[in-house]
Amino acid sequence: MSSKSERFVHALDERNLPKGFAVSATYAGIKAAISPVATPPAAKTSNLNPKPDLALIVSATPAAAAGCFTRNAFKAAPVVLSSQLLIDGAGSPAGARARSVLVNSGCANAVTGLKGFQDAQECASTIAELLPTPPAVAEKQERGDLLPRGKETLLLSTGVIGVPLPMQAIKKCLPHLTSGNVLRNDKDAWLETARAFMTTDTFPKLRARRFELGGRDVSIVGIDKGAGMIHPSMSGPVPAPQGLHATLLGLVCTDAPIAPPALQSALEHAMSRTFNCISVDGDMSTNDTILCLANGLAPDLEGEAGELAIAEGEEITKEGHPEEYAVFETELTEFCKELAHLIVRDGEGATKFVEIKVKNAPTFEHAHAIASSISTSALVKCALHGGDANWGRILCAVGYAPLPQLESSAQEWQIDPTRVTVSFVPPEGASDGGQTHETLVVLKDGAPQAVDEEKAGRLLALEDINIVVDLQGGSFGAESAKEEACYWTCDFSKEYISINGDYRS
Numbered sequence: 001m002s003s004k005s006e007r008f009v010h011a012l013d014e015r016n017l018p019k020g021f022a023v024s025a026t027y028a029g030i031k032a033a034i035s036p037v038a039t040p041p042a043a044k045t046s047n048l049n050p051k052p053d054l055a056l057i058v059s060a061t062p063a064a065a066a067g068c069f070t071r072n073a074f075k076a077a078p079v080v081l082s083s084q085l086l087i088d089g090a091g092s093p094a095g096a097r098a099r100s101v102l103v104n105s106g107c108a109n110a111v112t113g114l115k116g117f118q119d120a121q122e123c124a125s126t127i128a129e130l131l132p133t134p135p136a137v138a139e140k141q142e143r144g145d146l147l148p149r150g151k152e153t154l155l156l157s158t159g160v161i162g163v164p165l166p167m168q169a170i171k172k173c174l175p176h177l178t179s180g181n182v183l184r185n186d187k188d189a190w191l192e193t194a195r196a197f198m199t200t201d202t203f204p205k206l207r208a209r210r211f212e213l214g215g216r217d218v219s220i221v222g223i224d225k226g227a228g229m230i231h232p233s234m235s236g237p238v239p240a241p242q243g244l245h246a247t248l249l250g251l252v253c254t255d256a257p258i259a260p261p262a263l264q265s266a267l268e269h270a271m272s273r274t275f276n277c278i279s280v281d282g283d284m285s286t287n288d289t290i291l292c293l294a295n296g297l298a299p300d301l302e303g304e305a306g307e308l309a310i311a312e313g314e315e316i317t318k319e320g321h322p323e324e325y326a327v328f329e330t331e332l333t334e335f336c337k338e339l340a341h342l343i344v345r346d347g348e349g350a351t352k353f354v355e356i357k358v359k360n361a362p363t364f365e366h367a368h369a370i371a372s373s374i375s376t377s378a379l380v381k382c383a384l385h386g387g388d389a390n391w392g393r394i395l396c397a398v399g400y401a402p403l404p405q406l407e408s409s410a411q412e413w414q415i416d417p418t419r420v421t422v423s424f425v426p427p428e429g430a431s432d433g434g435q436t437h438e439t440l441v442v443l444k445d446g447a448p449q450a451v452d453e454e455k456a457g458r459l460l461a462l463e464d465i466n467i468v469v470d471l472q473g474g475s476f477g478a479e480s481a482k483e484e485a486c487y488w489t490c491d492f493s494k495e496y497i498s499i500n501g502d503y504r505s
Contacts, residue, residue: 005203008342012187016208018219018255018299022183025052025192030106030175031159033166053276054170055103056177056300057251058131062152064315065089065098065297066264067237068271076110077120078155079289085124085154086264090237093259099152101251102127102177104170105199105225106159107160110286119165124153126171130178156249157224158199158287159330190221197225197249200499205342211331213256214310214324216298220331224250224275224290224339228348228500229283236268248275248292250339257296258328259315266329267292274336277368279489280347281496282376298396344488349495355466356487360473365404370385370387370415370469373401375489385491387460389451391422391442394414396467400426413481418446419472424456426462437462445472 027050067086069079089096102123109116157165176182183189194204208221226248258266267290275290296315308317309324316324345353356374361367374380377397383390396414406413419443428435437459443451459465473481 003202004346008205008345009198009203010207012206012208013191014187014209016219017185017187017190017221018254018295018297018495019299020295021057021191021221021253021293022060022185023055023057023193024177024179024182024184024195024321025055025189026173026176027052028054028055028104028166030104030166030169031440033169034107034160034163034482042460043484047395051198052192052196053105054173054177055193056127056183057101057193057253057293058178059099059104059253059293059295060097060297061295062097063225063253063293064258064259064260065096065154066261066428067154068235068267068269068275068290070285072284072288074111074286076108076287077112077116078109078157079287080117081120081124082154082156082289082291086237090260090264092108096264097152097260098154098293100127100131101154101156101293103193103196103249103251104159104165105157105197105279107159107163107165108159108161108287109165109297110161112162112164115164120155120157120283121169122167123165124155125175126174127153127178130174132180139382143406155289156197156251156289156291158197158249161286169269186224187309190223193352194223197223199225199247200227201346202227203346205339205346207335207338207342209335211327212301213298213327213331214316214321215301216257216310217301218254218256218298220252220256220335222250222335222339224248224343226280226343227346228280228496230286232439236264248285248288249344250275250291250336252332252335253338254292255296256294257298257310257315257329258294258325258463259317262316262318262325262328263292263294265318266325266332269329270333270336272368273311273333273485274340274363275343277371277485278344278377279372279487280344281466281492290336332477337343341488343469344490347490347496349493349497350490351463351493352491353464354489355464355487356489357466357468357484358470358487359470359484360478361471361483362406362474362476362481363404364485366413367394367471367483368487369403370398370401370471371485371487373397374469375487376495378492381489381492384460384465387491388454389424389440389442390459391448394422394467395420412474414475415471416474419474420446421470421472423470424459425466425468426459427462427466451494
């Protein structure tokens with residue numbers, strides 16, 4: 001079988017890159033600076049082109065900005081700083097906006113105290129000082145329509161926890177990253193930027209696409225990273241007291257004309273159904289962050305006749321443009337799902353990509369909680385690695401799932417064991433030597449079913465495995481409980497233990 005890199009690294013079509021963004025990446029030697037080890041002479045000569053570990057993404061104009069951040073109590077300095085900037089920006093007349101994002105790998109700048117936060121602030125302010133200010137932007141800043149220059153840069157960091165940033169190594173590279181000769185908007189530059197995100201990832205995760213929105217030809221590009229310490233539960237910069245919102249880093253850039261509050265709302269919706277629905281090992285990182293920038297520079301559709309739904313200079317809002325907002329929310333969610341799947345496929349030591357679908361629950365949150373419970377069960381994940389259709393382990397994880405309370409009903413919803421059905425479903429288009437795989441029902445209405453072990457073995461030998469748990473409405477009955485949720489996870493292998501047995505990885 002070909003490598004994951006060969007299968008999942010796709011060449012970008014440059015026509016799909018959003019207008020008004022430019023990126024740059026370089027090698028700063030961050031990991032080497034924080035944990036220097038003696039390098040053999042042969043290695044010095046063989047690694048003449050090391051992987052970049054520092055990158056910059058810049059919008060030609062301050063863009064609407066949104067973010068979802070980890071709920072871990074030990075939030076890293078870049079998480080705290082970026083969420084504060086978005087909160088401050090939301091109170092300004094123009095809403096939350098940002099001009100650039102600085103990304104580093106090799107050092108998480110987490111659990112580093114006041115020094116870590118000061119280092120993060122210095123990185124952001126240095127980028128703001130180095131980037132030239134377009135005349136139109138300067139005029140708006142004078143009127144107070146935009147965030148002050150020192151508040152225009154958001155941060156993403158990943159790597160070793162508990163170690164300060166090597167500021168000398170980083171600051172030395174910042175003038176180079178901000179140079180107009182280096183910042184570019186082409187497929188090679190974006191690929192190098194995606195590589196700068198990587199830690200234990202085996203391939204860069206990068207996607208781009210186009211869609212129509214309000215008479216505009218909108219493009220969107222996204223990068224994410226993560227292979228271990230993956231079980232995100234991210235929320236907006238101001239966490240809601242209840243409900244789902246969502247080491248994982250992600251950045252989405254689009255030229256869609258959308259207002260900051262609408263962008264934040266759409267991102268939180270997308271997170272709840274994509275990045276907050278994946279798990280590699282059940283561990284929530286200190287640095288989980290997804291950022292989204294929208295600069296509104298999408299061109300009109302060629303040959304479009306009549307008045308545009310979104311006029312020049314106008315931005316989409318939920319209340320003022322409900323149809324266009326719905327299109328954007330759907331497109332963003334589908335795009336984030338594709339990016340989230342890449343994280344799971346590259347899970348540390350993973351050999352299986354597993355979709356868990358829970359059907360006929362009273363709410364999305366109930367289905368999500370049960371799917372999460374199955375996806376994080378070490379016993380389930382080990383069985384999947386061994387090709388064992390062990391429905392007992394799946395059922396056990398269903399039974400102990402922590403279920404949310406229903407606010408709209410005085411009656412408590414419960415799982416009815418006599419209604420639960422568990423099936424292994426072949427992925428679309430899967431075949432074995434021309435023979436189509438069949439759905440394997442292992443539990444029906446709470447009763448075990450006879451299983452053809454040969455067919456089960458062939459089905460579970462596939463790289464992609466789909467498990468469907470049908471609750472059939474539980475205690476409310478099928479007519480009153482029809483919500484569903486999907487979770488995506490992977491198996492546990494000996495390689496996962498090997499990778500994580502060495503803390504320095």
